[in-house]
Amino acid sequence: MRLLVTGGAGFIGSEFVRGWLRSDPAAHVTVLDALTYSGVEENLASVAHHPGYRFVRGDVCDPDVVDQVMAGQDAVVHFAAESHVDRSIEGAGPFVRTNVVGTQVLLDAALRHRAGRFVQVSTDEVYGSISEGSWTEEWPLAPSSPYSATKSAADLLVLAYHRTHGLDVVVTRCTNNYGPHQFPEKVIPLFITRLIDGRTVPLYGDGRHIRDWLHVSDHCRGIELALHGGKPGEVYHIGGGTEVSNHELTGLLLDAVGADWDRVTRVADRKGHDLRYSLDDSKIREQLGYAPEVPFTEGLAATVDWYRGNRSWWEPLKAGSERA
Numbered sequence: 001m002r003l004l005v006t007g008g009a010g011f012i013g014s015e016f017v018r019g020w021l022r023s024d025p026a027a028h029v030t031v032l033d034a035l036t037y038s039g040v041e042e043n044l045a046s047v048a049h050h051p052g053y054r055f056v057r058g059d060v061c062d063p064d065v066v067d068q069v070m071a072g073q074d075a076v077v078h079f080a081a082e083s084h085v086d087r088s089i090e091g092a093g094p095f096v097r098t099n100v101v102g103t104q105v106l107l108d109a110a111l112r113h114r115a116g117r118f119v120q121v122s123t124d125e126v127y128g129s130i131s132e133g134s135w136t137e138e139w140p141l142a143p144s145s146p147y148s149a150t151k152s153a154a155d156l157l158v159l160a161y162h163r164t165h166g167l168d169v170v171v172t173r174c175t176n177n178y179g180p181h182q183f184p185e186k187v188i189p190l191f192i193t194r195l196i197d198g199r200t201v202p203l204y205g206d207g208r209h210i211r212d213w214l215h216v217s218d219h220c221r222g223i224e225l226a227l228h229g230g231k232p233g234e235v236y237h238i239g240g241g242t243e244v245s246n247h248e249l250t251g252l253l254l255d256a257v258g259a260d261w262d263r264v265t266r267v268a269d270r271k272g273h274d275l276r277y278s279l280d281d282s283k284i285r286e287q288l289g290y291a292p293e294v295p296f297t298e299g300l301a302a303t304v305d306w307y308r309g310n311r312s313w314w315e316p317l318k319a320g321s322e323r324a
């Protein structure tokens with residue numbers, strides 16, 4: 001299978017590409033990535049020697065580049081996105097451009113070139129917030145942030161291209177990911193890197209917000225299952241089953257680095273902050289045999305170790321981001 005992976009230099013996309021190429025010496029993967037602030041080509045260094053690997057630096061909104069890379073592909077896994085909620089609150093423009101227009105440019109090219117399956121990698125945030133119970137795939141979309149609104153718009157476009165044009169699409173929606181190579185603006189790597197540097201960490205509001213955490217390798221396994229076995233035009237939830245409040249998460253990270261609560265600064269809550277996310281992922285479990293494999297405590301400890309051991313990866317990213 002010849003695979004086009006957009007956003008393959010980012011946190012989740014690079015995990016997916018590394019896993020895909022390592023497991024198959026005959027695989028062909030073209031990564032299309034604009035290398036924005038969160039894209040790091042070095043994330044793919046360990047597979048750059050693979051004979052089937054090709055990296056193209058380019059923008060998913062650029063129809064010419066997209067047309068070139070789409071030719072001859074059997075499938076597309078679309079990760080490329082502006083992905084940080086706080087940045088979308090500061091300014092929604094880049095989110096609308098990349099997440100909505102970029103998806104439309106890719107869909108048009110996929111249609112023109114008769115690329116096979118198109119996997120849209122999406123998020124549980126499209127549903128808004130849920131105080132109890134869990135969302136099923138049929139739940140109405142009610143996004144709270146400009147980020148999740150643009151992901152919702154992209155998901156609807158993808159599903160519309162299936163209904164209108166018969167394009168073979170699958171949408172996956174996942175809970176919060178953690179693991180190595182995550183840009184140190186997201187809560188887990190932000191807290192780890194600040195704590196190991198002896199700094200304080202900012203906890204939003206009262207810390208009661210609940211997220212369902214999933215190791216990035218489990219997310220990628222779910223995407224592969226949907227790519228190979230998902231039904232055209234369907235949505236699949238990929239869940240973690242580990243609901244933790246931000247307060248509990250902060251306690252776990254403090255323990256992991258041997259720090260106390262005096263290192264925590266309470267900051268004003270994020271605007272429109274969703275209280276709780278929770279996915280019902282029984283569909284992918286029952287239909288495609290998905291189950292997360294990495295227990296949260298083990299995955300979190302390994303993630304802390306990874307950031308401890310890879311300062312040269314995150315320090316320049318953090319310095320650049322803090323300067324900006």
Ligand SMILES: NC(=O)c1ccc[n+]([C@@H]2O[C@H](COP(=O)([O-])OP(=O)(O)OC[C@H]3O[C@@H](n4cnc5c(N)ncnc54)[C@H](O)[C@@H]3O)[C@@H](O)[C@H]2O)c1
Pocket residue numbers: 006007008009010011012013032033034035036037038039040058059060061078079080081082083084098102121122123124151173174175176177178182183
């Ligand atoms: N991180 C999570 O917890 C999570 C959970 C569920 C779904 N998702 C989705 O997974 C996908 C990947 O998320 P991530 O956390 O790896 O994000 P990330 O910010 O680490 O990576 C995004 C990648 O996309 C690239 N990119 C951005 N704009 C581009 C453009 N215009 N053209 C080409 N490339 C561009 C960046 O350079 C980067 O390599 C996103 O679609 C996100 O919505 C993320």
